[in-house]
Amino acid sequence: MKRYAFCLSEKMSAENTLKEFAEFSKRLGWDGLVVLGDGSEDFPETAGIDIISGVLLKPSNDSELRKSLSKIRKSAEIVAAMCGFRCLDDRVDIVVPENPTQTDIREMKKKGMLFAADFREVLLSSGLKRVSALKGMSDIAKVCLKEKAAVIPISPAVSLRDMRGPSILSAFACVLGSDKGKVNASFEALDERAAHNRERLSRKFVMKGVRKI
């Protein structure tokens, strides 16, 4: 099972390069790094860890999401979406939901999506904002637990100082209401999803279980 850290590619600069992000992720204990950018870049293995290209979408409605996905899905290995509406497109891998209902979560879970809890939102807030962020996330985690949906803690880092190790993110998920077994299962689900997408994007893929030789 590989555990992946997240970072935003648009924030990479001369001060925080991809190599530095990769080395720091390895130092913190991650097995891979998901770079959320435009999804078109192909990253080589750096600093001994696997690097995956991903996209973070923030659509305002369903049609905008579908339009973006039709272009992006051909190149990105992981697609994450921050949706304020019910996202039923199974081309999305990770959903960061905003105020979902129990029915929304049930329907999205049927499509095989993973629900993400954004640790960075808690890290950068304080006082009442942190309280409301934690309350919202713990309510979502409670419903996901009831619906047996996977909740994966992520922290899309903007700089090296924002990155945290898997132990802290697991503790975050446990505090929200999950347990260690389910957190490991969610990391495993993300790993399987990334592997499946990578295989699907390779030229040898025909359909699930069938490859060209």
Added chain:
Amino acid sequence: MKVMPSMREKRRYILFEVISDNPQYFSDVSREIKESCISLIGELGTAKANVKVMKTLFTGRFGAVRCSHKHLEEVKLAIGLVMILGDSRASFNVLAASGTIKALKRRLPNK
């Protein structure tokens, strides 16, 4: 106050690494961790968690926090939420958690 051994709560020791450009003092690290615990779980929660940063195990880069076994995950999260140490930006990485100091020392990375 001394408590009977049967009533004493179980403890856990959390090994952490300080990631910072400047060397850090124990007083700053201890204060920031306790303030982060108070901010996250409140004064009553911190008292119940029985959080103590171990001075004897602090080396400048690595350190250990003792807490109650029931509040282990909350204390780990509080350690992860620290962003500033003294005047500079810093972060913590939790390396291991153990029931004894001896086992924790074995988990220290070789220098």
